[in-house]
């Protein structure tokens with residue numbers, strides 16, 4: 001186990017709590033409403049996926065949780081403090097679709113970069129081993145496959161021993177085989193360490209396989225239209241995807257997505273920006 005982080009949340013309190021969050025961006029011709037009255041609580045150790053159509057505000061919601069965006073209205077609490085406090089304390093790790101590694105630094109030195117900024121210590125080679133990059137410490141990002149670069153980004157997100165991982169379509173740019181391998185790795189890691197995870201994806205099967213709960217959002221302005229528990233046994237593997245329970249859950253998530261999409265289309269006006 002890696003050293004745990006300083007920010008502590010009161011016993012029983014959610015790791016993430018979003019209350020009445022709405023957000024609009026300034027846009028030519030008026031504000032662009034992106035999120036509408038979002039309420040979401042994630043318990044410590046829980047794995048929650050957020051699924052919704054492209055442009056519905058998933059990244060915006062994640063950025064609000066990460067303290068990178070101040071919502072127009074509503075509140076967010078992360079690990080018992082404000083998102084900015086969590087950000088400053090490196091209490092969460094963030095993995096986005098683009099690994100964002102420095103091309104001139106080795107994998108080891110990319111992961112170590114965060115430690116250089118804070119002066120903290122961690123066993124970087126051991127961490128790289130945990131994400132399946134043992135032996136590749138000295139490689140540069142350009143010498144790795146897309147999947148390996150995403151593993152390096154995951155190691156970088158874990159280097160401060162966060163209790164919360166925010167993942168924004170982290171496997172979106174990977175080919176199907178790398179994506180499957182990453183899912184299995186992430187499951188293994190989560191089973192071992194039970195970090196709280198908020199995972200954004202638009203891949204329904206992926207959300208069901210990984211999560212304790214799948215939260216479904218409507219098209220923009222994103223609202224939560226369903227919160228579906230996933231009671232499948234753990235540990236899970238690709239074999240879990242062949243069970244009737246799995247397929248029924250996938251169908252349920254899809255039905256919620258389609259229902260929300262249909263009602264949003266019916267309600268939209270001709271001038272509505274896409």
Ligand SMILES: Nc1ncnc2c1ncn2[C@@H]1O[C@H](COP(=O)(O)OP(=O)(O)O)[C@@H](O)[C@H]1O
Nearest residue numbers: 025034053054055056057058059060061220274
């Ligand atoms: N910084 C920004 N300024 C203005 N509009 C933005 C900004 N970020 C996102 N948007 C708009 O907000 C909407 C939701 O974006 P986003 O949260 O990225 O959606 P998703 O991640 O679900 O695809 C989109 O219409 C997008 O154009």
Ligand SMILES: [Mg+2]
Nearest residue numbers: 058059060168
């Ligand atoms: Mg996004």
